[in-house]
Amino acid sequence: MREGTAVSPHASDVFAKIAERAEEIAALGPVNEALGRLDDQAAKILRDVGVIKMLQPAAYGGYESHPREWAEATMAVAAQDGATGWICGIVGVHPWEMAFADPRVQEEIWGEDHEVWVGSPYAPMGVLKPVDGGYEFSGRWQFSSGTDHCDWLFLGALMGDKDGVPLLDPPQLIHVLLPRSDYTIVEDSWDVVGLKGTGSKDIIVEKAFIPDYRTITYTSLVDGSAWRDRGLTNPTYQMPFSAIFPLGITSAVIGMAEGALAHHLAYQKGRVQITGRKVKDDPYVMYAVADAAAEIHASRVTLLDGVSQMYDAVAAGKEYEFGERSLSRRNQVAAAWRAVRAVDEIVARSGGNGMRMDHPLQRFWRDVHMGLTHAIHVPGLVYHASSLSMIDVEAPGYMRPMI
Structure with a gap:
């Protein structure tokens, strides 16, 4: 959480439950990978801790959390297992959009079971x-x-x-x-x-x-008519789709980077290089690790501060135009790339044993790169559109769908 930022009771409870189940989430990482899907117990843990309900409407048992809180919960889970965190960011965004759905389909889905x-x-x-x-x-x-x-x-x-x-x-x-x-x-x-x-x-x-x-x-999600038509007053539901949908995905990637860093540090603590020198006494490795850690932290701060500022502006009645959305997307994409580049620096200094299939670092390395390939992390059109916005040139239509 940002220093001085209040945490809602529901979010505080979710964070505490994630911490309580962290070792179990991590232990199921190899199981999920072997199955090629989330293990049933891993899915049950997510239901138990409540991450998927953080953006769900209160009328159907949801918490209507601040999107920053959902992002941080996603990061916390992804730091234990990338796949489980990815589900928090992907499946977890859909209850937000469900808030705009026709009441008839809301009732069809959640009328008898709020956990669907x-x-x-x-x-x-x-x-x-x-x-x-x-x-x-x-x-x-x-x-x-x-x-x-x-x-x-x-x-x-x-x-x-x-x-x-x-x-x-x-x-x-x-x-x-x-x-x-x-x-x-x-x-x-x-x-x-x-x-x-x-x-x-x-x-x-x-x-x-x-x-x-x-x-x-899709147009109603972009122009705000979806939340206006439903009379939604919580600023969480007044956020642009182009801010909320990418948020969960990038949060998962940054959480994976934090997980990779944690495993690297635990491994390096007692590692001895082939020269006989302890890694902790190698200033070149220690510098690179500190630099990578700073980059991962910067990615986290950029993403969370961006969504917090947007939330505060929306709560004050501001509407985000295309140019402003493009700048937000630029920062979100940059955060993901920065975090993954930092993981590469960590892995390059982990030695061959860090790439053994029984070492969790290699799984985080593969997962974080897979997460970066998602369409919302492709920088080309987003960066082009944001640069045009900075020089007051209107971006053409083909640049707009992901912004």
Whole structure:
């Protein structure tokens, strides 16, 4: 937490529970990786500690936490196991968007059980074909993190015409909610080098019927009409989508970097180099470790201060325009890259034993690099748009969807 920052009672309870279960979360890291998904006990721990409910509406048992608190909880979990932290950041953001959903689908999902998880992905890999009362929906998606433990999904879609051909001038991006009975999880579709334990498998939908009320337009999430239409007064729900969605993912990456640093320090404490000198007496290694630790800390502070400042501004009635959002995204992307570069510096000074498969450092190293490949961490268009904003030039449309 930032010095002098108050912590809500719910968040304080979540932090305490994470600390109590930290060793158990860490011990399940290799289990998650071997399974290729989150172990059932790991998922149960997340339900027990309440991270996934931090952004969930209070009407359905959620805590409506400050997004900074959710980010810090995600970091704390990711520092123990990258895959488990990743689920906190990915699955944990969906209750925030559920606050904007039609009350009918809110009741369908949480009416009987407030613990139901909603997965994704948001990439528009499906097409909505208008039919009476709603849409016919088909497509295939990759990267549905934590999907084995979710009973509903948000899936990205393009609006189509009556023949199911996407409308592309301009494209209309839609988030679609559908239950487990309407999609198929493709087993053995998650064979990757890092974050294996997230179980981010493929999803297939074939001609599912989607009622009108189970859709949310992406535009409404960007322009603020989603929260206005629902009359939401908590500033958490008035934050831009482009700030909240990337926040959980980058928080997980920074938490993994903190975990890598912790394992490196524990290993180096008693390590002796081939020359016979103890690592603690090598000024070159100690300098590099301190520098990397400072970079990871700077990443954390940048991300948390950014979301705190935005929250305070939104609470005061400010609306964030595209240019300001682009600067926020620039800082978020930079924080992720800075943290991962620091992990590389740590690993380069860990010796060959740090890369043995029974050493947790190598798993954190792989996981943090896998996390950096997420689309929200690609710097090109974000950096270009933010630079244009700084010189008062309007960014073209193709730069806008991720901002």
